Amino acid sequence: MQVHPIRTRLYYAALWLVAILFFLPILWIVLAALKTNSDILAYPPKWIFTPTLDNFKRIIAEKNNVSYFINSVLISVISVAVAIIVSFLAAYSFSRFKPAATDFLMFLLLSTRMVPGAAAVIPLFQLFNLLGLKDTFLGAILLYGSFSIPFSVWILKGFIDGVSPRYDETGFVNGASRLHVLFRVVLPQVFPGIIAAFIFNLIFVWNEFLFNYIIGGPKTQMIPYALAVGLVNAGGNVDWAYVSSLSIAYMILPIIAIFLFQRFLLVGMTFGTVRGEV
Numbered sequence: 001m002q003v004h005p006i007r008t009r010l011y012y013a014a015l016w017l018v019a020i021l022f023f024l025p026i027l028w029i030v031l032a033a034l035k036t037n038s039d040i041l042a043y044p045p046k047w048i049f050t051p052t053l054d055n056f057k058r059i060i061a062e063k064n065n066v067s068y069f070i071n072s073v074l075i076s077v078i079s080v081a082v083a084i085i086v087s088f089l090a091a092y093s094f095s096r097f098k099p100a101a102t103d104f105l106m107f108l109l110l111s112t113r114m115v116p117g118a119a120a121v122i123p124l125f126q127l128f129n130l131l132g133l134k135d136t137f138l139g140a141i142l143l144y145g146s147f148s149i150p151f152s153v154w155i156l157k158g159f160i161d162g163v164s165p166r167y168d169e170t171g172f173v174n175g176a177s178r179l180h181v182l183f184r185v186v187l188p189q190v191f192p193g194i195i196a197a198f199i200f201n202l203i204f205v206w207n208e209f210l211f212n213y214i215i216g217g218p219k220t221q222m223i224p225y226a227l228a229v230g231l232v233n234a235g236g237n238v239d240w241a242y243v244s245s246l247s248i249a250y251m252i253l254p255i256i257a258i259f260l261f262q263r264f265l266l267v268g269m270t271f272g273t274v275r276g277e278v
Helices: 005-033 054-061 063-096 102-114 117-131 137-161 165-173 178-189 191-207 210-215 223-229 240-269
Strands: none
Touching: 005 240, 054 063, 054 240, 063 102, 063 137, 063 178, 063 191, 063 223, 063 240, 102 137, 117 137, 117 210, 137 191, 137 210, 165 178, 178 191, 191 240, 210 223, 223 240
């Protein structure tokens, strides 16, 4: 069937229009980060101005911002990495051993993510405070790791279901152990799912504010907390230059991660049901 060229051009024009609309807030933040507060608040808005890097120098000069960024990287990466390891083992068990009521257990596991954060934050605060895990890296890693496990198990089980059990049987026949089959046979075939689950959960932990604000503290506060407390300056006005420049620094890691691993994300969003070159 021949595709009409005008229809194709209209289709791509519509895609570009939607992309531009979604990109406009990012463009506004980038421009604001390069302006002074007076230029940001100017009316009518200034599109032609003298760029300045003073806002970025300011956020780097503040030691707390560096600590927030380091905390964000460490807590996000470590908690998600731990969650992926646990989720991979659990997904393999669900896929290969098929315990009784597997479907119900999978639903029950995912239903934990359906609970609003505001409903769980107070009980978790009391639990972490009782166990002495409040404002500790171990507590933050356990908290975000536990939140990352359900979604990761769902993604990875879909991928492992797509790997024929014959690969496992062939490994066993040739004398391979269960761990050898798990990490040397199955793992390489579900690697795109591992990356997709890691990126999705990394973005979730990186952006999380409520639990970090309530259960965290000076030792474990992350960049969303810095954006909240630095929103208003000493004069009671919104410090748009500070917020914009810190937001740019805040978006760098997720943007880099998504750009580098974008080919895995489409496969991950379909829970492994879409196969193809990655």
